[in-house]
Amino acid sequence: MAARTSPTERQKRLGAELRIMRTSAGVSAETAAGLLGVDRGKISNIEAGARPISPERLRILAHGCDCTDNGYIDALIEMAQPSSRGWWETYRGSLPQGLIDIAELEAHALRMRAAYAIHMPGLLQTTDHALALFRVVIPQLPEREIALRLAHRVERQGVLDGSSPPSYTAIVHEAALRMQFGGRAVARDQLEYLLKRSEHPGIRVRVIPFVAGAFPGSGQTVLYAEAAAPQLDTVQIDNSHGPLFVYSQAQLAKYRAHLDWMERIALSPGDSRDFIRSIAQQL
Structure with a gap:
């Protein structure tokens, strides 16, 4: 070969x-x-x-x-195993490698937990919200790449609606809920969409309110993707230079504890929906 x-x-x-x-x-x-x-x-x-x-x-x-x-x-x-050509392959060479790797990681995950302090979960963003984010990337993205990133983001979201979707838990800080990326109308639509998606049986959204206080790794966006064997779990961390993938057993244990802590202080899924709804009504 x-x-x-x-x-x-x-x-x-x-x-x-x-x-x-x-x-x-x-x-x-x-x-x-x-x-x-x-x-x-x-x-x-x-x-x-x-x-x-x-x-x-x-x-x-x-x-x-x-x-x-x-x-x-x-x-x-x-x-x-030689795999069938995933949808993400159509973007290879046109988008950064890291974005392709994230899509492939999500496609093979059995369960995902993710924590967001500032941004909405990428898998639960509206197109207008995502577009507002892509337009403030530095250096500025050309229109063609913005369109490609938006199309890629939408296709990524399909992983939660497939024939055997992974279970998905998004832990979202109140700060992220109150950000008005794209303006008040876009922010309100985003919160309403988040509420709608949180009703899906395989999706849980849990909010950490300001009053919950400190938690490990505050400010860091973390995705924990579970594989068919626990040794093959992967953590993906966002940073300004692109996604970072870590998978040493010590790092996996660290981020499991990190996410467990955040879930312990987060509101229940039902209380989280009420909390999100109250913020949306203020917009």
């Missing part, structure tokens, strides 16, 4: 997991190459996500590394 010139975040994650499996078992790259019948350089490329690995070779490698966690192995094999 030919090497890739620009592996996706998902492909890089698979390679990283294979390296962890190998090194944790004390298996050298040379030994792994012998098991798979390839040269050592290909092992480096596989572990960098630059070269695919067949499901058959992945099973051989797992056996050689004494990995007996069948759920984990099966999840890795699913990642290694």
Whole structure:
């Protein structure tokens, strides 16, 4: 199989997991190459996500590394399978790689929890709200890219309405609810849309009011995406330079605790709807 010139975040994650499996078992790259019948350089490329690995070779490698966690192995094999072309691929080369990786992460998640201190959840934004955000990006985006980002955002939102959508919990701070991006009318429509989507059986919106006080990582936008095996969970963090993906076990535990804390101080889904409704009525 030919090497890739620009592996996706998902492909890089698979390679990283294979390296962890190998090194944790004390298996050298040379030994792994012998098991798979390839040269050592290909092992480096596989572990960098630059070269695919067949499901058959992945099973051989797992056996050689004494990995007996069948759920984990099966999840890795699913990642290694040649996948059908996802809708996000139509944007590759036209939008930043990180945006494509977020869409792919969401598409494969079984459950998602996300926390927002300033912004509305991207999966629950109206087009007018999203457009207001895209128009204040620095450096300024050309109109064509704004249109592409908007179309990409709308398609991303479809993940919550598919045939087997992931469960989705959005923890939103009161500050985000009171932001008037795009003006009062846009803000009111956004809150009404948030209320409507919160009635969906797979979507929970929970509000942290100002009076709840401090919480870990205040101000940070965090998405925790659960995978088929817990070792393959991923945290995606927004920053000014683009999305950051983290998945060390220590970091996963940290952000699970972070989100658990926020849920403990958040209003219930029903009280959250009442809270959102009261703010919308003020606009």
